[in-house]
Amino acid sequence: MPSVIDLHAHTTASDGDDHPAELIQHALAAGIDVLAVTDHDTMSGLGQAAEAVTGSGMLLLPGIELSAQVIDKEPGSIPRSVHLLGYGVDPENVALAQEMEKIRSHRNDRLRLMVEKLAVDYELTWQEVSDAISPGATPGRPHIAQVLIDKGYFPDTSAAFAGPLRAEGPYHVPHYAPRLHRAIAVIVEAGGVPVLAHPYTGARSGAVRHDQPLDRILAGYQVFVEAGLAGLEINHRENTEEGKEVLRAVAAEFSLIVTGASDYHGTRKPNALGENTTDPSQLERILEAATGSSPIS
Numbered sequence: 001m002p003s004v005i006d007l008h009a010h011t012t013a014s015d016g017d018d019h020p021a022e023l024i025q026h027a028l029a030a031g032i033d034v035l036a037v038t039d040h041d042t043m044s045g046l047g048q049a050a051e052a053v054t055g056s057g058m059l060l061l062p063g064i065e066l067s068a069q070v071i072d073k074e075p076g077s078i079p080r081s082v083h084l085l086g087y088g089v090d091p092e093n094v095a096l097a098q099e100m101e102k103i104r105s106h107r108n109d110r111l112r113l114m115v116e117k118l119a120v121d122y123e124l125t126w127q128e129v130s131d132a133i134s135p136g137a138t139p140g141r142p143h144i145a146q147v148l149i150d151k152g153y154f155p156d157t158s159a160a161f162a163g164p165l166r167a168e169g170p171y172h173v174p175h176y177a178p179r180l181h182r183a184i185a186v187i188v189e190a191g192g193v194p195v196l197a198h199p200y201t202g203a204r205s206g207a208v209r210h211d212q213p214l215d216r217i218l219a220g221y222q223v224f225v226e227a228g229l230a231g232l233e234i235n236h237r238e239n240t241e242e243g244k245e246v247l248r249a250v251a252a253e254f255s256l257i258v259t260g261a262s263d264y265h266g267t268r269k270p271n272a273l274g275e276n277t278t279d280p281s282q283l284e285r286i287l288e289a290a291t292g293s294s295p296i297s
C-alpha cells in the first residue's frame with residue numbers, strides 16, 4: 001500500500017495556479033504516492049491530470065470539492081458556506097454535472113457583482129478579472145485577489161482575503177450552493193464518498209455550529225451521517241487545534257473516515273503538497289466505498 005496520500009488539491013480548472021499537468025509534476029516532486037484532484041465545482045481538470053499521471057507511478061483519485069451551505073433553523077441566521085469533498089465520483093454523472101454547472105453559473109454572476117462593488121473603491125474591471133480566470137474554470141475570489149495583487153493593492157492572497165474579499169465585508173456577495181443534505185445525496189448518487197472539507201475553522205463555521213456542548217454537536221453531525229456523510233478532513237491547516245479534538249470525537253462516535261490533506265492551490269497560498277496526509281487504512285475505506293470511478297495509474 002502506498003504511503004504518502006494527499007487527497008485535496010486544486011488546479012487552474014478552479015482557483016489553483018497549476019495547470020493539471022503541472023500539479024502532477026509538482027506532486028511527483030513532493031513525493032506524493034496518491035493524489036486527489038478536487039477542484040471547486042468542476043471535474044474539467046481530470047482528463048489532463050490523468051494523462052500526466054499515466055505511467056508515473058503515482059495514483060490519481062478522481063475528486064470534487066462541491067460548494068454547499070447550511071442554514072440553521074433560528075430565524076435571521078446567516079447561511080454558512082460548507083465545502084464537501086467527493087471521492088471516486090463518476091465524472092459523467094448527469095445530476096452532479098448539472099449541479100456543478102448551476103453553481104459555476106451563479107459563481108460567475110456573483111463575481112461580476114463583487115467586481116462592480118469593488119470598482120467603486122479600487123481600479124478594477126471585470127475584463128481584468130475574467131482574463132485571470134482560465135477558460136471554463138470555476139470563478140472564485142482568488143481570481144479577484146490575483147488582479148488586486150498584480151496592481152499592487154495587496155502583497156498576497158491572504159492580505160486581500162483579510163481585506164476587501166472577506167466574507168463579512170461590504171464587497172462580499174454570496175453565491176448559490178445546494179444545501180448540505182442535497183450535496184451529500186448528489187455525491188452518493190454519483191458513486192462518490194462524501195467527506196467534509198476543513199470542517200472546523202472556527203466556532204461558528206462548518207456544517208454544525210461548534211459553539212455548543214459536545215452532545216449537541218454530535219446530534220448535529222448525526223443528521224448528516226444519516227444522510228450519507230462518510231468522513232471528516234481533520235488534518236487540515238485551517239482546522240483549529242481544539243477543533244481537531246472535537247472532530248476526532250465526532251469521527252469516533254460515528255466511525256467516520258478520517259482524512260488529512262494539503263488543500264494545495266499553487267504558489268499563491270502557503271499550503272504545501274503533502275503537508276498533511278491521509279493514513280493508508282483510511283484511503284482503503286474510501287476506495288472500498290467508492291463506486292463511481294477508480295484511481296488512475
Ligand code: AMP
Pocket residue numbers: 015040139140141142157158159161162265269
Ligand atoms: P470563493 O470560492 O470565491 O468563496 O473563495 C474561497 C476560496 O478562496 C477558497 O478555495 C480558499 O482556498 C481561498 N481562500 C479563502 N481564504 C483565503 C485566504 N485567507 N487566503 C488565501 N486564499 C483563501
Ligand code: ZN
Pocket residue numbers: 010015016040140265
Ligand atoms: Zn479554492
Ligand code: FE
Pocket residue numbers: 065083197198
Ligand atoms: Fe475548501
Ligand code: FE
Pocket residue numbers: 008010065197263
Ligand atoms: Fe479546497
